[in-house]
Amino acid sequence: MNLILLTETDFYHSNCAEIDDRRFVHIKTIQKPLIGDFLKVGILNGDKGVGEVIALSDQAISLRITLSEKPPEPLPITLLLALPRPKMLKRVLQTISSMGVKELYLINSYRVDKSFWGSPVVEKQIKENLILGLEQAGDTQLPNVYLKKRFKPFIEDELPAISQNSRSLIAHPYEAAPCPTPSREQITLAIGPEGGFIPYEVEKFNQCGFESIHIGERILRVENAVPSLLSRLFEI
Amino acid sequence: MNLILLTETDFYHSNCAEIDDRRFVHIKTIQKPLIGDFLKVGILNGDKGVGEVIALSDQAISLRITLSEKPPEPLPITLLLALPRPKMLKRVLQTISSMGVKELYLINSYRVDKSFWGSPVVEKQIKENLILGLEQAGDTQLPNVYLKKRFKPFIEDELPAISQNSRSLIAHPYEAAPCPTPSREQITLAIGPEGGFIPYEVEKFNQCGFESIHIGERILRVENAVPSLLSRLFEI
Numbered sequence: 001m002n003l004i005l006l007t008e009t010d011f012y013h014s015n016c017a018e019i020d021d022r023r024f025v026h027i028k029t030i031q032k033p034l035i036g037d038f039l040k041v042g043i044l045n046g047d048k049g050v051g052e053v054i055a056l057s058d059q060a061i062s063l064r065i066t067l068s069e070k071p072p073e074p075l076p077i078t079l080l081l082a083l084p085r086p087k088m089l090k091r092v093l094q095t096i097s098s099m100g101v102k103e104l105y106l107i108n109s110y111r112v113d114k115s116f117w118g119s120p121v122v123e124k125q126i127k128e129n130l131i132l133g134l135e136q137a138g139d140t141q142l143p144n145v146y147l148k149k150r151f152k153p154f155i156e157d158e159l160p161a162i163s164q165n166s167r168s169l170i171a172h173p174y175e176a177a178p179c180p181t182p183s184r185e186q187i188t189l190a191i192g193p194e195g196g197f198i199p200y201e202v203e204k205f206n207q208c209g210f211e212s213i214h215i216g217e218r219i220l221r222v223e224n225a226v227p228s229l230l231s232r233l234f235e236i
Numbered sequence: 237m238n239l240i241l242l243t244e245t246d247f248y249h250s251n252c253a254e255i256d257d258r259r260f261v262h263i264k265t266i267q268k269p270l271i272g273d274f275l276k277v278g279i280l281n282g283d284k285g286v287g288e289v290i291a292l293s294d295q296a297i298s299l300r301i302t303l304s305e306k307p308p309e310p311l312p313i314t315l316l317l318a319l320p321r322p323k324m325l326k327r328v329l330q331t332i333s334s335m336g337v338k339e340l341y342l343i344n345s346y347r348v349d350k351s352f353w354g355s356p357v358v359e360k361q362i363k364e365n366l367i368l369g370l371e372q373a374g375d376t377q378l379p380n381v382y383l384k385k386r387f388k389p390f391i392e393d394e395l396p397a398i399s400q401n402s403r404s405l406i407a408h409p410y411e412a413a414p415c416p417t418p419s420r421e422q423i424t425l426a427i428g429p430e431g432g433f434i435p436y437e438v439e440k441f442n443q444c445g446f447e448s449i450h451i452g453e454r455i456l457r458v459e460n461a462v463p464s465l466l467s468r469l470f471e472i
Binding site: 002072091094095098099100136137138139178179181182214215216217218219220221223224227228229230231232236 | 238308327330331334335336372373374375414415417418450451452453454455456457459460463464465466467468472
């Protein structure tokens with residue numbers, strides 16, 4: 001946790017917040033601050049700054065907040081990701097959140113196991129994992145996550161509007177061009193499930209204007225493909 | 237598992253192998269081949285090719301092996317990584333192995349918890365996790381992993397020889413230049429622990445010719461920093 005993320009409900013005064021949950025436990029056991037120390041804080045979907053420790057007990061910590069900085073710039077990307085299995089989804093949510101993705105569509109695909117859609121991660125833990133990613137990266141802007149359980153209606157009815165005015169890419173190792181060089185161009189990127197999109201799905205993306213790209217002959221797991229592609233596509 | 241990795245002990249005849257362990261369970265439950273089907277195989281530290289299914293029971297599968305391809309090119313990198321905590325180490329070993337790193341030094345640092353060195357992953361599971369990465373990526377060349385439990389003697393006595401004839405970089409977000417653009421240049425790259433290398437350690441690396449580089453203001457976890465840096469540094 002490189003940033004303590006606060007929400008309105010943490011404030012007991014216009015510029016003072018008290019926290020007593022897992023954030024407090026982390027601060028108490030890892031950061032071990034003293035009264036008068038300054039900790040990095042941010043307001044969820046707001047600015048960043050510092051919190052001066054003004055009270056500290058075994059149960060809670062109080063911080064006087066001064067905001068002075070904007071959060072890091074988001075990546076100009078909309079990511080479409082075939083729903084990964086629950087354990088990987090948790091990590092991927094933290095990854096995309098820490099790397100600055102703000103628009104994520106979790107989509108269905110032939111090789112997505114139906115049971116994944118009923119997982120507790122999808123039902124309840126999306127926001128929780130996104131917040132862990134923000135705290136890691138020092139960001140405050142919560143990504144938007146959309147669930148699209150039906151492939152064809154999504155591709156045909158929604159994708160054209162989502163991907164317009166962007167360069168549209170699908171990560172697919174076969175009959176593909178090398179990944180473009182880093183830029184600040186607006187991108188819509190589709191990444192398939194373990195085992196990849198099936199040919200029909202790739203064709204649907206291609207029909208919607210998506211170019212097939214690859215990042216080498218090695219087949220990466222989603223958890224590595226996501227940071228590799230993001231890092232390759234965007235200038236720092 | 238995108239490649240079945242075989243070793244000498246799997247062969248009962250010069251070109252026929254029988255397997256009955258976790259690889260067999262994976263093949264049986266996921267790939268579900270029939271007699272006469274061809275599966276992708278590779279020889280550990282050798283070539284790749286196909287295995288024709290010539291016998292299949294509830295206990296084992298036999299394959300007739302034909303080798304025809306070289307494994308993918310390794311990345312021209314030597315990676316120095318502050319020993320991560322055990323759970324992350326497992327994933328990082330799989331990541332570096334799947335992405336083509338062949339030389340990995342796990343090193344000590346002030347912020348590496350001493351208990352990590354006694355973890356079962358360090359003691360026994362390094363090879364196992366490297367092999368999982370090779371199977372994922374379709375590679376056969378096992379990376380070399382070296383354990384360096386003492387920071388100063390390693391940096392002073394061993395690092396100059398390791399990093400000579402390479403561009404030497406340390407990923408460090410402060411007073412750093414942007415990460416170089418993708419190339420095929422030989423690189424030695426040092427990545428710190430959670431919380432980063434301490435100033436003394438960065439200074440030791442800098443004295444040894446390592447340039448400080450960053451990949452943006454966001455602070456990434458090691459599991460994301462590794463694929464992001466590898467993908468950014470090397471051409472496909």
